[in-house]
Amino acid sequence: MITWNTEQQTFHLHNQYISYVLGIEHQRYLVHCYWGKRVATFNQYHDYPKLDRSSFSPTPADWPDRTFSLDTVLQEYPGHGAGDYREPAFEVRYADGNQVTNLHYLSHQIVPGKPRLQGLPATWVEENDEAQTLLITLADPVTHFQVELSYTVFRDHPVITRSARLINQGQQPLRILRALSCGVDFPDSDYQQIQFPGAWARERQLHRQQLNPGITVLDSKRGASSTHQQPFIGLVRPETTEMQGEAWALHLVYSGNFTVRTEVDAYQQTRLLLGINPHGFGWQLQPEQIFQTPEVVMAWSDTGLNGLSQTLHTLYRDNLVRGQHRHQIRPILANNWESTYFNFNEEKLLTFTKHAKQLGVELLMLDDGWFGQRNDDTSSLGDWFVNREKFPQGLRPLIDKVHQQGMKFGLWFEPEMISRRSELFAQHPEWVICAGEQPLSEGRNQYILDLGRQPVRDNILEQMSRFLSEHPVDYIKWDMNRNMTEVGSPTAQPEQQQETAHRYMLGLYALLDSLTTRFPHILFECCAGGGGRFDPGMLHYMAQAWVSDNTDAASRVYIQHATSLLYPPIMQCAHVSEVPNHQMGRSTSMGMRGAVAMSGNYGLMLNLMHQDAERDRAVSEQIAFYKQHRQLIQFGTFWRLVSPWQHPDFSAWMFVSADKREALVMAFSLVSQASSPLKLLRLAGLDTTAKYQIDAGPSEVGGDELMYRGMYIDPPLSRDYVSRIWHLTRRE
Ligand code: DGJ
Numbered sequence: 001m002i003t004w005n006t007e008q009q010t011f012h013l014h015n016q017y018i019s020y021v022l023g024i025e026h027q028r029y030l031v032h033c034y035w036g037k038r039v040a041t042f043n044q045y046h047d048y049p050k051l052d053r054s055s056f057s058p059t060p061a062d063w064p065d066r067t068f069s070l071d072t073v074l075q076e077y078p079g080h081g082a083g084d085y086r087e088p089a090f091e092v093r094y095a096d097g098n099q100v101t102n103l104h105y106l107s108h109q110i111v112p113g114k115p116r117l118q119g120l121p122a123t124w125v126e127e128n129d130e131a132q133t134l135l136i137t138l139a140d141p142v143t144h145f146q147v148e149l150s151y152t153v154f155r156d157h158p159v160i161t162r163s164a165r166l167i168n169q170g171q172q173p174l175r176i177l178r179a180l181s182c183g184v185d186f187p188d189s190d191y192q193q194i195q196f197p198g199a200w201a202r203e204r205q206l207h208r209q210q211l212n213p214g215i216t217v218l219d220s221k222r223g224a225s226s227t228h229q230q231p232f233i234g235l236v237r238p239e240t241t242e243m244q245g246e247a248w249a250l251h252l253v254y255s256g257n258f259t260v261r262t263e264v265d266a267y268q269q270t271r272l273l274l275g276i277n278p279h280g281f282g283w284q285l286q287p288e289q290i291f292q293t294p295e296v297v298m299a300w301s302d303t304g305l306n307g308l309s310q311t312l313h314t315l316y317r318d319n320l321v322r323g324q325h326r327h328q329i330r331p332i333l334a335n336n337w338e339s340t341y342f343n344f345n346e347e348k349l350l351t352f353t354k355h356a357k358q359l360g361v362e363l364l365m366l367d368d369g370w371f372g373q374r375n376d377d378t379s380s381l382g383d384w385f386v387n388r389e390k391f392p393q394g395l396r397p398l399i400d401k402v403h404q405q406g407m408k409f410g411l412w413f414e415p416e417m418i419s420r421r422s423e424l425f426a427q428h429p430e431w432v433i434c435a436g437e438q439p440l441s442e443g444r445n446q447y448i449l450d451l452g453r454q455p456v457r458d459n460i461l462e463q464m465s466r467f468l469s470e471h472p473v474d475y476i477k478w479d480m481n482r483n484m485t486e487v488g489s490p491t492a493q494p495e496q497q498q499e500t501a502h503r504y505m506l507g508l509y510a511l512l513d514s515l516t517t518r519f520p521h522i523l524f525e526c527c528a529g530g531g532g533r534f535d536p537g538m539l540h541y542m543a544q545a546w547v548s549d550n551t552d553a554a555s556r557v558y559i560q561h562a563t564s565l566l567y568p569p570i571m572q573c574a575h576v577s578e579v580p581n582h583q584m585g586r587s588t589s590m591g592m593r594g595a596v597a598m599s600g601n602y603g604l605m606l607n608l609m610h611q612d613a614e615r616d617r618a619v620s621e622q623i624a625f626y627k628q629h630r631q632l633i634q635f636g637t638f639w640r641l642v643s644p645w646q647h648p649d650f651s652a653w654m655f656v657s658a659d660k661r662e663a664l665v666m667a668f669s670l671v672s673q674a675s676s677p678l679k680l681l682r683l684a685g686l687d688t689t690a691k692y693q694i695d696a697g698p699s700e701v702g703g704d705e706l707m708y709r710g711m712y713i714d715p716p717l718s719r720d721y722v723s724r725i726w727h728l729t730r731r732e
Helices: 304-319 346-359 396-404 423-427 454-470 494-518 536-541 553-563 590-598 613-635 703-708
Strands: 002-005 010-014 018-025 029-037 090-093 104-112 131-139 145-154 159-168 174-186 192-195 207-210 214-220 232-236 247-253 258-264 270-276 283-285 290-292 295-301 333-335 363-366 408-413 417-419 446-448 475-478 523-526 544-546 572-577 601-605 637-642 650-656 662-669 691-694 700-702 722-730
Touching: 002 104, 002 131, 010 131, 010 145, 018 145, 018 159, 029 104, 029 174, 029 295, 090 159, 159 174, 159 283, 174 247, 174 295, 232 258, 232 270, 232 304, 247 258, 247 270, 247 304, 247 536, 283 290, 283 494, 295 304, 304 637, 333 346, 346 363, 346 396, 346 613, 363 475, 396 408, 417 423, 454 494, 494 536, 523 536, 536 544, 553 572, 553 590, 553 650, 572 590, 590 601, 590 613, 590 662, 590 722, 601 613, 613 650, 613 662, 691 703, 700 703
Parallel strands: 333 363, 333 601, 363 408, 408 475, 475 523, 523 544, 544 572, 572 601
Antiparallel strands: 002 010, 010 018, 018 029, 090 174, 104 131, 131 145, 145 159, 159 290, 159 295, 174 270, 174 283, 192 207, 192 232, 214 258, 232 247, 247 295, 258 270, 417 446, 637 650, 650 662, 662 722, 691 700, 691 722
């Protein structure tokens, strides 16, 4: 999978799908040659026109002629101060105040498999023959600063992963000002950029735009990957569609502050950089110490955005999530949040559970409010013991009764937070993230625990471990409801204050690692006030995530459609909720609410405190249908057919089983029109040589016909917020 051409001085990383080629220019500089569809061999190294632009694009010292400049050449991990004026991947300041680094190739190593990233989540492989890794060491001969770049190529995916280790081989401490995970220079700029801006309850809004000259920054400075952006950038050719054309994805496996920088330079070359946000970041590196950056997943497709998504879906399902749940069917849960909010007790929850059970629900998910003195959002975060007012006998009787009904039990935690009104705050006010004497900004009446500190995370680990040892909990919804302000750590040295946000993430990952290792049977759902930390970092530890606090089915069509660009349905938790919807005030049909929820891990946020014959009949049918088809939904191939971002009145998607024997097609009417045009829906991913039966219909239609010609939506969806589902079975 990795070949080193000594004569040419090129590395060729390849599998059956892709080639990624880099070379060493004049035995010194690591340059980028190619990333795209597989080529058998790469022979054009060094072939670019050699032009003298040395007036304003300097030539390195001791260079044989004036035709090479770091300012114009395509690079892999560009620095700053030695001739490249574009955005750098890293910056360090040495003890003498200098900030110039000049990295030269030193050595390389090709190793089987994929080494683990110390302290950070990353993709992984089970067997060494599933991947190969190239480690390239670059060094500055003057400062002895080193960078080790890691490139893994997967055998079975059109994917490369990259990360970097910054190493101080000098005699003096140095300060890292910027340590991005990767840089990739593309030879042209005829691309459109895909990004996911958003906000609370409006996460991941799909946005596609032409690249502009100069620098474009997408980022988070919030201490979390956030609802506002995704640590991702997609590049597509202008002609690329869902079904055709080239697409590149770069996705950072990290849950904290990040930056994604795109620079279109003077010669219309495009530089992409991803990594920890340098804003508010700094890291002291003592001699011999190493700084490990997070990983970037780099995927490529020439079968459009669906192809790109399917690659990421498979990779994330198989090689990102760890633990026993990754290949397990996910339970259907009922969450009490929108029924009771904080107002519940054992009796109410038993009524809720009884009704849920009758509908076919498999797991009771008890949300916020069961602990400390918590009756609203003003108290008790940090006090992870049972609220005795609500549960005088503790939680055990409720859990046992839920289990006796043959259901599982899930519980809400927000372990990273602390309320001012809590026993933990009374004991340890100094455990909060804070900046000296600066007053603390409020965010949902809570502060953030400084998880970068061992005693702080040990306390939470110990409290949760004790609780979970005494209570047989099967599922945890791990919430996080505010972003960082006044960032600093009271016990850190002044020169280490800017390490706080990253140390927090390392602490959080360590905590998650310990908990998921101690309690491997617990299925974790990642939540952050909805989808405020829906990123590959968190999904390494938690197999699924709450997509959005917006449970309105129409809004969810947009959000889940966009989310599916990166994440498979099995990672997306989606619930049927009441109408009018609590966030949007909108009423959508029960059918559409069901179809949207079934497009991920189906659950209920209905008010099950009371029964409603008509609603309950519909929900029971949905649950029975979902149980019958969830293997296909959770583990099949997902295809987006019609985008609501392009057709705001309508959307459609489908799921196809791996063996193509069955498929589910779903269509959603958002805003209907009078006298509307007829809709012919072209399907995807079917067996073109086979015939399919649609539902229980009498006729059989060829997979080719359904894909190339399509099928009419008949009768048309002529109301707002209604949907239809078709089940296709291949005739054998
Ligand atoms: C925000 C979550 O996204 C909601 O689903 C709910 O769990 C609340 N927090 C509880 O405070």
